[in-house]
Amino acid sequence: MVSALPPAVIFEQVSYKYPRSEEYSLKKVNLRIEQGEFAVITGPSGCGKSTLCKCINGLIPHSYGGTFKGKVIVHGKCTLEHPVYELAQLVGLVFQDPESQLFCSTVEKEIAFGLENLGLPREEILARVEEALDLLGIAHLRYRAPYELSGGEQQKVAIASCIAMRPKVLVLDEPTANLDPLSAKSVLDVVYALNKKLGVTVILVEHRLEMISHLASKLVVMYRGEVLTQGPPRKVLFSWKILEIGVGLPKPLLIALMLAEKGFPIEAPPLLPEELVELVAGGEER
Amino acid sequence: MIEVQDLWFRYPESDYVLKGISLEVPRQSYVAILGENGAGKTTLVKHFNGLLKPTRGKVLVCGLDTREHSVASLARRVGLVFQNPDHQLFANTVYEEVAFALKNFGFPEEEVKRRVEAILAELELDRYRDRSPFLLSMGERKRVALASVLCYEPDVLVLDEPTTGQDHKQKEKLAELLQRLVDKGKTVVVVTHDVEFVADHIPISIILSRGQIRGQGKTLELLSNEDLLAETFLFPPQLTAILWKLSKLGLHPAPSVEEVVEAMLQARRQSP
Amino acid sequence: MRVFEGLYYVKRNTAMHRLDPRAKLVYVLCITILSTAVFHTALPMIMLFISVIPLAVEGRVLRRLLSTLRGGAMLAAFIFIFNFIGRLWNIGFVSPSSPEFLEALMPSLAMALRFLTLIATFSIFFLTTSPDDFAQALVQMRLPYDYALTFTMAMRFIPTLAREAQIVADAQKSRGLELEKGGFMQRIRNYIPILVPLIVSSFRRAETIADAMESRAFGASKKRSFLYMLRFKLSDTLFSAICIAITAAIIWLRLSSFLPP
Numbered sequence: 001m002v003s004a005l006p007p008a009v010i011f012e013q014v015s016y017k018y019p020r021s022e023e024y025s026l027k028k029v030n031l032r033i034e035q036g037e038f039a040v041i042t043g044p045s046g047c048g049k050s051t052l053c054k055c056i057n058g059l060i061p062h063s064y065g066g067t068f069k070g071k072v073i074v075h076g077k078c079t080l081e082h083p084v085y086e087l088a089q090l091v092g093l094v095f096q097d098p099e100s101q102l103f104c105s106t107v108e109k110e111i112a113f114g115l116e117n118l119g120l121p122r123e124e125i126l127a128r129v130e131e132a133l134d135l136l137g138i139a140h141l142r143y144r145a146p147y148e149l150s151g152g153e154q155q156k157v158a159i160a161s162c163i164a165m166r167p168k169v170l171v172l173d174e175p176t177a178n179l180d181p182l183s184a185k186s187v188l189d190v191v192y193a194l195n196k197k198l199g200v201t202v203i204l205v206e207h208r209l210e211m212i213s214h215l216a217s218k219l220v221v222m223y224r225g226e227v228l229t230q231g232p233p234r235k236v237l238f239s240w241k242i243l244e245i246g247v248g249l250p251k252p253l254l255i256a257l258m259l260a261e262k263g264f265p266i267e268a269p270p271l272l273p274e275e276l277v278e279l280v281a282g283g284e285e286r
Numbered sequence: 287m288i289e290v291q292d293l294w295f296r297y298p299e300s301d302y303v304l305k306g307i308s309l310e311v312p313r314q315s316y317v318a319i320l321g322e323n324g325a326g327k328t329t330l331v332k333h334f335n336g337l338l339k340p341t342r343g344k345v346l347v348c349g350l351d352t353r354e355h356s357v358a359s360l361a362r363r364v365g366l367v368f369q370n371p372d373h374q375l376f377a378n379t380v381y382e383e384v385a386f387a388l389k390n391f392g393f394p395e396e397e398v399k400r401r402v403e404a405i406l407a408e409l410e411l412d413r414y415r416d417r418s419p420f421l422l423s424m425g426e427r428k429r430v431a432l433a434s435v436l437c438y439e440p441d442v443l444v445l446d447e448p449t450t451g452q453d454h455k456q457k458e459k460l461a462e463l464l465q466r467l468v469d470k471g472k473t474v475v476v477v478t479h480d481v482e483f484v485a486d487h488i489p490i491s492i493i494l495s496r497g498q499i500r501g502q503g504k505t506l507e508l509l510s511n512e513d514l515l516a517e518t519f520l521f522p523p524q525l526t527a528i529l530w531k532l533s534k535l536g537l538h539p540a541p542s543v544e545e546v547v548e549a550m551l552q553a554r555r556q557s558p
Numbered sequence: 559m560r561v562f563e564g565l566y567y568v569k570r571n572t573a574m575h576r577l578d579p580r581a582k583l584v585y586v587l588c589i590t591i592l593s594t595a596v597f598h599t600a601l602p603m604i605m606l607f608i609s610v611i612p613l614a615v616e617g618r619v620l621r622r623l624l625s626t627l628r629g630g631a632m633l634a635a636f637i638f639i640f641n642f643i644g645r646l647w648n649i650g651f652v653s654p655s656s657p658e659f660l661e662a663l664m665p666s667l668a669m670a671l672r673f674l675t676l677i678a679t680f681s682i683f684f685l686t687t688s689p690d691d692f693a694q695a696l697v698q699m700r701l702p703y704d705y706a707l708t709f710t711m712a713m714r715f716i717p718t719l720a721r722e723a724q725i726v727a728d729a730q731k732s733r734g735l736e737l738e739k740g741g742f743m744q745r746i747r748n749y750i751p752i753l754v755p756l757i758v759s760s761f762r763r764a765e766t767i768a769d770a771m772e773s774r775a776f777g778a779s780k781k782r783s784f785l786y787m788l789r790f791k792l793s794d795t796l797f798s799a800i801c802i803a804i805t806a807a808i809i810w811l812r813l814s815s816f817l818p819p
């Protein structure tokens with residue numbers, strides 16, 4: 001993806017150590033995510049994905065303290081020089097646990113919360129709340145209490161309350177971890193649609209690559225606080241190394257890797273079952 | 287081992303959450319209970335050790351009617367591991383956490399010590415023995431919670447959503463452990479919506495949806511039933527999806543990854 | 559536990575519910591003044607207590623109110639007994655037929671009734687006022703927003719906490735914990751395995767909430783705006799005026815000794 005626009009997010013040699021922690025949770029991380037990109041971050045548990053997410057809107061280091069080295073630049077703004085509430089208008093952050101991040105008594109008030117903090121006029125808040133409800137397809141939940149919704153609905157409410165602030169970047173930390181397959185897919189579909197429709201840059205953490213890697217324009221693999229590789233998903237994932245560090249490869253890709261070992265030429269590594277099938281179908285036609 | 291006969295259940299002031307469930311978990315079997323969020327899976331397994339009592343119908347554990355026995359006595363036979371370890375960890379050290387159940391069940395001190403050490407070693411937790419469980423990572427906390435039930439060796443082990451939020455390697459390790467238990471003659475029931483995990487590791491499944499059982503039998507047969515999956519809000523496992531697309535290769539219904547590779551190589555060799 | 563039920567908002571659409579919380583606060587204040595500063599004997603307390611009932615009926619929360627009062631009755635009985643015994647102690651124990659006995663009895667009864675009246679009044683307020691509206695009223699009465707937010711969040715997480723307590727209890731029972739076992743001290747100790755996980759996960763949740771709030775620009779603007787502002791309507795003014803007028807009249811009647819103390 002070549003673009004003249006400045007990058008959405010840049011990490012320059014970022015190292016970070018939590019207070020009272022002995023080891024660095026991020027080690028010299030370099031990362032570059034362009035505007036409008038759909039980036040997926042993966043890696044074994046504890047490798048620093050959540051830590052990285054919190055760096056993007058400045059929660060780290062502003063709220064967490066600790067030792068922070070290097071620079072994170074979001075749309076030209078260095079996170080060190082801007083408070084979280086300012087960065088929050090640029091970066092929306094959605095957390096893993098669906099319920100704990102919703103603290104208001106109705107969905108409508110939940111979505112309005114950020115806008116009220118900005119001191120927007122009432123009419124503007126109302127318009128944006130309705131817009132966000134429609135974008136996420138949850139207008140029917142408007143007056144419901146967040147705690148009585150299903151996990152998938154709660155995640156959509158959380159996304160809506162970020163989107164209402166019209167961020168340029170949406171960061172989602174394992175948004176589907178607690179969801180069943182159908183709810184997970186419906187949340188991911190909604191995120192994908194936002195990326196395409198509004199051009200929001202998406203940075204999404206996920207273990208289950210088979211659900212998401214075909215949607216990603218960029219895949220970032222982290223391991224023990226470092227970025228191991230980053231690039232187009234097909235290229236990054238088509239490697240035994242990734243499997244060895246404990247990342248679960250989509251099965252079509254795994255099969256393609258095994259085929260390649262046995263001398264089967266693989267030009268475009270397949271992520272989806274239908275792509276895998278094309279390998280033999282193509283062979284038959286030749 | 288566990289027998290459920292026409293079980294109906296509702297919470298106070300709610301509609302029926304379980305509607306006429308009948309099932310049997312035989313001794314030494316390895317079974318998955320699959321279903322969407324809110325299907326009633328947790329509600330169902332809470333009947334297995336008497337935490338909930340049927341509104342109608344009957345649950346028998348080792349022949350004992352759960353309505354006539356205390357949770358403590360049933361829990362001795364059916365170990366239930368809850369989804370979120372943070373809902374049960376409370377002790378100052380990992381050792382004490384694991385010893386909790388053993389002490390409750392009145393094991394002699396020597397035996398408590400022996401069992402705790404053994405299980406900590408088995409789950410690779412021995413180096414955390416004297417640490418606070420709260421300072422461990424999520425994956426480790428999950429293992430401590432598991433150890434604290436495994437230690438008293440219940441005949442049946444029931445795990446509620448053990449794979450949520452776990453990475454690939456953690457899931458593989460869990461699968462290995464569960465297989466070891468099954469090989470030792472334990473009965474293992476895994477409650478989950480993780481189709482992939484079930485397809486890869488658990489031979490028998492029960493599909494629950496909206497409080498009713500929609501399918502029971504061999505996992506791979508159930509999970510390749512397109513209509514059933516659609517009705518129960520599940521997706522086929524990847525290998526099944528691949529198989530559907532590759533139907534012309536004439537593979538049998540439940541191949542391994544290796545078999546798919548072999549068949550594809552064959553197909554390529556045959557095409558000119 | 560019943561006492562707290564009376565503090566929990568019941569969603570309805572009645573005139574009592576629609577009343578501005580500030581108007582309802584005027585009412586609560588009036589009753590509080592009358593029952594604590596103006597009257598001291600049992601009869602007026604009963605009158606005040608009875609005056610709460612039409613409002614409860616109007617707000618369709620009478621049954622809740624009664625269940626709250628049933629919970630409060632225990633405490634009221636305690637208050638009565640302690641008061642009564644205290645007074646008897648002071649005058650020396652006298653025969654039940656003597657006038658001193660009655661003099662000790664009646665104020666004690668009044669104390670207990672005062673307590674019930676106050677419970678009923680506050681309970682009507684909370685039963686018919688959503689925590690959000692209450693918090694908004696506090697903000698519009700110039701209380702800092704942070705305090706109001708803390709209050710609404712506490713209310714919001716009560717059901718979550720209750721659900722969590724159930725799960726924790728179930729998890730520990732599944733590991734053989736028997737709450738009913740042992741003597742008094744042991745029984746209290748039995749609750750530790752339930753309380754600790756509850757507290758720890760509340761802390762974990764509080765961290766996430768703090769992060770989530772900051773991530774949505776909490777603290778961005780000194781002049782926070784609000785999606786919903788409370789408006790003091792004509793009916794609110796009327797209601798408050800009536801409350802104040804009646805209270806003033808009663809006080810005047812009392813001061814001119816037309817009413818008993």
Ligand SMILES: Nc1ncnc2c1ncn2[C@@H]1O[C@H](COP(=O)(O)OP(=O)(O)O)[C@@H](O)[C@H]1O
Nearest residue numbers: 018021025044045046047048049050051052423
């Ligand atoms: N609040 C914290 N204080 C101290 N250490 C932490 C904190 N949060 C995470 N860590 C540590 O930082 C490392 C990376 O954690 P995290 O970013 O949560 O990983 P991931 O999201 O990839 O699972 C882990 O070793 C973890 O123990």
Ligand SMILES: Nc1ncnc2c1ncn2[C@@H]1O[C@H](COP(=O)(O)OP(=O)(O)O)[C@@H](O)[C@H]1O
Nearest residue numbers: 297300303321322323324325326327328329330
């Ligand atoms: N304590 C409870 N009180 C009332 N309803 C409940 C309670 N627990 C669960 N439910 C309801 O019962 C249904 C089944 O829930 P659950 O057994 O937790 O499903 P699952 O474990 O399959 O996700 C859901 O609709 C849920 O809202």
Ligand SMILES: [Mg+2]
Nearest residue numbers: 049050173174
């Ligand atoms: Mg994480």
Ligand SMILES: [Mg+2]
Nearest residue numbers: 327328329446
């Ligand atoms: Mg469940």
